[in-house]
Amino acid sequence: MNLASWCYFPARLAWRQLVFDRTKLAAAIFGVMFACVLVFMQLGFRDSLYDSAISAPLRLTGDLFLMHKQTEAMWRPVKFPRRELMRVLGHPAVAEVTPVYLALASFKNIETQVKRTLMVYGFDPDAEIFDIAGIRDHRIDMRIKDTILFDEYSRPEFGPIRQLLEADRVTTEVNDYKVNVAGVFRLGVSFAADGNIVTSDLNFMRIFPNRNHHAIDLGVIKLHPGAPIAQVQMEFSRQLNEFVDIFTYEELLKHEKDYWANMAPIGFIFGFGTIMGLVVGLVIVYQILFTDIANLRYEFATLKAMGYEHGYFIRVVFASAFFLAVLGFVPGLILSTALYHLAESQIFMPMPMTFSKLGTVFLFILSMCTVAGLLAIRKLKAADPADMF
Numbered sequence: 001m002n003l004a005s006w007c008y009f010p011a012r013l014a015w016r017q018l019v020f021d022r023t024k025l026a027a028a029i030f031g032v033m034f035a036c037v038l039v040f041m042q043l044g045f046r047d048s049l050y051d052s053a054i055s056a057p058l059r060l061t062g063d064l065f066l067m068h069k070q071t072e073a074m075w076r077p078v079k080f081p082r083r084e085l086m087r088v089l090g091h092p093a094v095a096e097v098t099p100v101y102l103a104l105a106s107f108k109n110i111e112t113q114v115k116r117t118l119m120v121y122g123f124d125p126d127a128e129i130f131d132i133a134g135i136r137d138h139r140i141d142m143r144i145k146d147t148i149l150f151d152e153y154s155r156p157e158f159g160p161i162r163q164l165l166e167a168d169r170v171t172t173e174v175n176d177y178k179v180n181v182a183g184v185f186r187l188g189v190s191f192a193a194d195g196n197i198v199t200s201d202l203n204f205m206r207i208f209p210n211r212n213h214h215a216i217d218l219g220v221i222k223l224h225p226g227a228p229i230a231q232v233q234m235e236f237s238r239q240l241n242e243f244v245d246i247f248t249y250e251e252l253l254k255h256e257k258d259y260w261a262n263m264a265p266i267g268f269i270f271g272f273g274t275i276m277g278l279v280v281g282l283v284i285v286y287q288i289l290f291t292d293i294a295n296l297r298y299e300f301a302t303l304k305a306m307g308y309e310h311g312y313f314i315r316v317v318f319a320s321a322f323f324l325a326v327l328g329f330v331p332g333l334i335l336s337t338a339l340y341h342l343a344e345s346q347i348f349m350p351m352p353m354t355f356s357k358l359g360t361v362f363l364f365i366l367s368m369c370t371v372a373g374l375l376a377i378r379k380l381k382a383a384d385p386a387d388m389f
Helices: 004-020 021-051 081-089 133-137 161-166 201-207 229-239 250-265 267-295 299-307 310-347 353-380
Strands: 064-068 093-110 115-123 147-151 173-174 177-185 196-200 220-225 242-250
Touching: 004 021, 004 242, 004 310, 021 220, 021 250, 021 267, 021 310, 064 229, 064 250, 081 093, 081 220, 081 229, 093 201, 115 201, 133 177, 161 177, 173 220, 177 201, 196 229, 242 250, 250 267, 250 310, 267 353, 299 310, 310 353
Parallel strands: 115 196, 147 177
Antiparallel strands: 064 220, 064 242, 093 115, 093 173, 093 220, 147 196, 173 177
16 A cells, blocks of 8 residues: 555545534534634734844844843843943943933823823933934934933824824923923834833933932943954953843843743743643544544444554544644634734734744644544544444
């Protein structure tokens, strides 16, 4: 028997067995689709969480970054002395250093006067630490006293800032301090903050009068072109105090992701939800396959009496599991894509349906159905030709 026949005949029997009871088939497809949608949504929210967590560090242009060892993430910084950053200026590979100040603050909606929390970034406007066109274009405006730039990708609850700029209504309050909005840029919200603004380091101190100019939250270091980043990082680790961490660009991104994945409970919740979706689907598919085998035990016993080997029935069960995986995955994908668009419109964070995610979820669903088939196969061993009498 060739490979085609070895697979075709068990698959044909499995298909006819599934479509024989359309109600039961619909229930099985719905169960797989439910598991598929749940896994898609959990992975989508998790990826959106990670992508939003690195949205700001991803746009930084430095080569090395200084942070306090107790800083869990950029939105929860621990201050360290500015002199630690200044000490690296003596290294021949260093081209430029920029202290960055970070804080959460309330922003008053210009129209409704309702306050909402966002992230504030303060730094020297002459230092191009963000690869964002809107910030580069308004560097001169940032030097003006009591001036900020607003992230137009922030949540709409902050107000239609771009439209208000066109109408020349740009005065509001940040941390109960009156400021003028000079322009907008595009960065995006995160799970930590619903919006962002940037301003000069001097304006940052005016907005936060209790902050000390000598205590910074992040140090951005730019090296001369061709400088060995890993070697310079190692030399800095020996030169600076032990309470300071020195990150490369890739390590900074990983540090931000690791906080949400391992330290924040929301990362665990998304992972647990994915597992629960697979368990629910596994139970449903197992029940369907087990019931089919139990209801057709006499037919299976007859086939055994005719000389069919146990391996043939194993292929039948696995073919049934494969069909259920495919039949449940397709509507699950369609529904999940629609839910992704709905979620994006509500949380204002991207949730792309990538090919890698498609492959990952399909493998999850196929594995789930395969495990259900392995559990149901045990019932086949009890099928005995003597059961017919």
